[in-house]
Amino acid sequence: MSHDNSSPSFLQHHFHDVKQQYETAKLGMWAFILTEVLTFGGLFVAYVVYRSWYPEMFINANLLLDVNKGLLNTVVLITSSLTMALAIWAIQKKNKNLSLVMLILTFILAFMFLGIKYLEYSHKFEVGQLPGEYYSYMGPEIAHINNPHIFFSIYFMMTGLHGLHVAIGMGLIGWLIYATAKGNLHSEYYTPMEMIGIFWHLVDLIWIYLFPLFYLIG
Amino acid sequence: MIENQKNYLTYPKGIMSWLLTLDHKRIGLMYLFGGLAFFFLGGLLALGMRLELAAPGNDFMSNDTYNNVYTLHGAIMVFLFIIPAIPGALGNILLPLMLGAKDVAFPRLNLASFYLYTLGALFTIYTIIAGGVDTGWTFYTPYSTTSTSNVIPMTMGIFIIGFSSILTGLNFIATIHKMRIPGLTWYKLPLFVWALYGTSLVQITATPVIAITMVLLILERLLGIGIFDPALGGDPVLYQHFFWFYSHPAVYIMILPAFGIVSEIIPVHSRKKIWGYKFIAFSTLSIAFIGFLVWGHHMFTSGQSVFSQIVFSFITYFVGIPTGVKIFSWILTMYRGQVSFTPPMLYALSFLFLFTIGGLTGIFLGAVALDIHLHDTYFVVAHFHYVMQGGTIVAFLGGLHHWWPKSMGTMYNQTVANICCLGVFLGFNGTFFPQFLLGLRGMPRRYATYDPQYADLHNYSSFWSAILGLSIFIAIMNLLWSLRKNNKLDPGTNPWGAMTLEWTHTTSPPHPHNFEEEPVLEHGPYDYDKVIVEPTFKK
Numbered sequence: 001m002s003h004d005n006s007s008p009s010f011l012q013h014h015f016h017d018v019k020q021q022y023e024t025a026k027l028g029m030w031a032f033i034l035t036e037v038l039t040f041g042g043l044f045v046a047y048v049v050y051r052s053w054y055p056e057m058f059i060n061a062n063l064l065l066d067v068n069k070g071l072l073n074t075v076v077l078i079t080s081s082l083t084m085a086l087a088i089w090a091i092q093k094k095n096k097n098l099s100l101v102m103l104i105l106t107f108i109l110a111f112m113f114l115g116i117k118y119l120e121y122s123h124k125f126e127v128g129q130l131p132g133e134y135y136s137y138m139g140p141e142i143a144h145i146n147n148p149h150i151f152f153s154i155y156f157m158m159t160g161l162h163g164l165h166v167a168i169g170m171g172l173i174g175w176l177i178y179a180t181a182k183g184n185l186h187s188e189y190y191t192p193m194e195m196i197g198i199f200w201h202l203v204d205l206i207w208i209y210l211f212p213l214f215y216l217i218g
Numbered sequence: 219m220i221e222n223q224k225n226y227l228t229y230p231k232g233i234m235s236w237l238l239t240l241d242h243k244r245i246g247l248m249y250l251f252g253g254l255a256f257f258f259l260g261g262l263l264a265l266g267m268r269l270e271l272a273a274p275g276n277d278f279m280s281n282d283t284y285n286n287v288y289t290l291h292g293a294i295m296v297f298l299f300i301i302p303a304i305p306g307a308l309g310n311i312l313l314p315l316m317l318g319a320k321d322v323a324f325p326r327l328n329l330a331s332f333y334l335y336t337l338g339a340l341f342t343i344y345t346i347i348a349g350g351v352d353t354g355w356t357f358y359t360p361y362s363t364t365s366t367s368n369v370i371p372m373t374m375g376i377f378i379i380g381f382s383s384i385l386t387g388l389n390f391i392a393t394i395h396k397m398r399i400p401g402l403t404w405y406k407l408p409l410f411v412w413a414l415y416g417t418s419l420v421q422i423t424a425t426p427v428i429a430i431t432m433v434l435l436i437l438e439r440l441l442g443i444g445i446f447d448p449a450l451g452g453d454p455v456l457y458q459h460f461f462w463f464y465s466h467p468a469v470y471i472m473i474l475p476a477f478g479i480v481s482e483i484i485p486v487h488s489r490k491k492i493w494g495y496k497f498i499a500f501s502t503l504s505i506a507f508i509g510f511l512v513w514g515h516h517m518f519t520s521g522q523s524v525f526s527q528i529v530f531s532f533i534t535y536f537v538g539i540p541t542g543v544k545i546f547s548w549i550l551t552m553y554r555g556q557v558s559f560t561p562p563m564l565y566a567l568s569f570l571f572l573f574t575i576g577g578l579t580g581i582f583l584g585a586v587a588l589d590i591h592l593h594d595t596y597f598v599v600a601h602f603h604y605v606m607q608g609g610t611i612v613a614f615l616g617g618l619h620h621w622w623p624k625s626m627g628t629m630y631n632q633t634v635a636n637i638c639c640l641g642v643f644l645g646f647n648g649t650f651f652p653q654f655l656l657g658l659r660g661m662p663r664r665y666a667t668y669d670p671q672y673a674d675l676h677n678y679s680s681f682w683s684a685i686l687g688l689s690i691f692i693a694i695m696n697l698l699w700s701l702r703k704n705n706k707l708d709p710g711t712n713p714w715g716a717m718t719l720e721w722t723h724t725t726s727p728p729h730p731h732n733f734e735e736e737p738v739l740e741h742g743p744y745d746y747d748k749v750i751v752e753p754t755f756k757k
Contacts, residue, residue, distance in 0.1 A: 014320035014397075024323045024396040031388045035426045042430035042460060046445060049456060132450055133442030147451035153443040157434070 246310030292355030341375030387421030413478025476613035488555030501540030565616025572608025597657025641689025648682025
């Protein structure tokens with residue numbers, strides 16, 4: 001509005017220049033990442049408290065999880081972090097098509113992650129390995145162990161909140177694909193891609209903590 | 219100055235231009251009026267309680283009704299008025315102006331956080347219509363997971379308002395870091411900006427924890443996940459840890475902006491440079507930091523080890539140091555200044571007096587041995603209100619009177635405002651000082667009835683609460699009455715002779731884009747020893 005005609009169209013009216021706009025977005029994003037870490041932090045505290053209360057129960061209940069699916073999901077999500085980073089690299093190098101391919105790959109990998117998670121969840125629903133009151137599984141792995149439902153309460157809370165983040169991330173990546181294809185994002189202006197990239201790496205990072213804490217404690 | 223020039227209140231026109239506005243000043247005003255509406259509602263609930271407590275028996279309401287009334291009073295005042303009101307209203311209006319910026323860093327996000335606030339408010343209104351909630355504003359488990367009242371809509375509302383608060387904090391942090399004009403370095407910022415910075419840091423770090431706690435509480439009720447339920451192997455005390463890990467820092471979300479307001483009012487109305495600028499700035503940050511380490515002092519009687527009690531008690535005393543630094547700095551600012559008894563200054567002086575009492579009684583409660591005696595008595599109620607009402611709300615009223623001519627372009631009747639301020643001061647002390655005595659004598663909080671031995675003090679407290687309520691009501695009406703027709707000030711008015719950018723470089727009310735040209739910094743915010751800015755007051 002108050003900028004002259006030489007200013008690029010993506011510069012919002014209340015910023016001086018592109019650099020200020022970019023740095024502000026980046027700072028805001030990192031502050032947001034901090035809030036995300038603290039949101040999950042509450043649940044990590046719950047995990048620590050109950051694991052220290054019921055160490056044996058955690059180890060036995062952990063045997064009920066499918067390590068292979070968890071490992072596969074870890075590989076899928078780390079790969080998606082790589083393709084996300086490559087998408088940003090490609091757009092910096094003015095390679096719009098490669099960037100689009102990488103974004104679409106990221107999207108597909110995110111979808112795969114949720115698909116594998118769905119298989120895991122549905123199995124748990126079938127056998128009754130559910131949170132709190134709904135828990136009904138009485139298999140040999142947890143014989144003589146009290147309160148296995150607490151493990152699954154925390155498992156579903158944490159992986160559920162994480163899964164919600166993956167789903168939101170998919171929506172954001174979908175929007176990135178649209179914006180890149182339309183040419184709104186290009187080598188001069190790709191801030192949204194970089195910010196969503198930071199978010200996506202956080203989602204990946206949280207899973208890297210969740211995987212050993214739930215699947216590998218036996 | 220030209221007559222009828224553009225200002226943000228009149229340009230652009232139309233209801234949609236308000237609802238879809240990205241202008242921080244308009245968003246701030248919407249927060250202000252939303253907050254004041256809930257302040258009114260919360261105040262009526264408070265007066266309802268005092269009416270019931272004027273005499274020992276169940277005179278006007280049943281015990282169940284009383285439980286609903288105090289819960290809603292607390293939840294509305296804390297989550298819908300105090301937490302959003304100062305950062306959301308005064309912070310939004312003033313922050314970009316004080317930085318010389320055209321807007322906050324993320325204007326759309328700013329509007330989004332106002333909408334989230336509105337959505338949370340709708341959940342609260344639904345809670346009231348559906349029959350209220352009776353757990354107390356702290357929603358302690360296990361009662362909150364078994365109560366049949368509307369816990370879910372109320373906590374859902376708090377969850378949503380939490381996000382509004384996080385987004386505002388995030389926006390302010392980015393704004394303060396990146397939107398300052400060239401030359402406006404950190405030590406040249408007005409102290410209100412430092413206060414908002416400290417507040418915002420707490421908002422983005424503490425609020426996510428209450429959000430996830432509310433989710434756990436809701437899931438506990440809906441699905442019985444058992445994390446807080448001892449019958450399922452869970453721990454209700456964990457809820458208290460989670461709750462106070464947020465809610466103690468939240469006390470500083472509520473009080474730090476008030477400190478900021480007082481740091482602005484006192485130098486301007488004493489016409490003297492602030493004493494100890496850096497001390498005040500860094501005490502803000504240290505209060506924000508220490509605030510995260512003291513939550514256990516709310517739980518001295520809930521079952522924690524003696525060792526943690528001692529540690530939490532010890533760290534609690536540390537809060538007194540930066541707070542004392544601020545109080546002494548303000549007093550030294552006034553020393554040998556030209557103090558004028560304008561309405562904002564009278565509120566700031568009331569603040570100093572009331573907040574000091576609130577702060578010192580906090581030290582009493584931080585001592586384990588005394589707290590075990592005083593826990594859940596009226597002493598706690600009185601301490602909390604001396605800090606939150608005597609501190610935050612009195613400072614908020616002072617700030618409202620200080621910046622009213624700036625944001626609305628009108629001047630209220632200053633004599634009426636001064637009388638109201640006196641009424642608030644006397645009414646407040648009359649209402650809450652007896653509650654210290656009641657608490658010391660063992661009167662427990664949250665009861666609709668009491669033993670006749672407490673009748674005199676309760677009766678006294680109720681009488682003065684009417685004066686307090688009436689004074690605040692008239693003070694606000696006095697402000698609103700100034701908005702009548704043909705009462706406009708000259709756009710160049712600077713009635714207090716303040717020298718921060720919002721007074722020296724833009725009109726009252728400000729231009730839609732804040733400044734016609736980007737301001738050039740000529741002096742610091744409190745350089746009364748170097749530059750003379752004369753008060754101007756014209757109609």
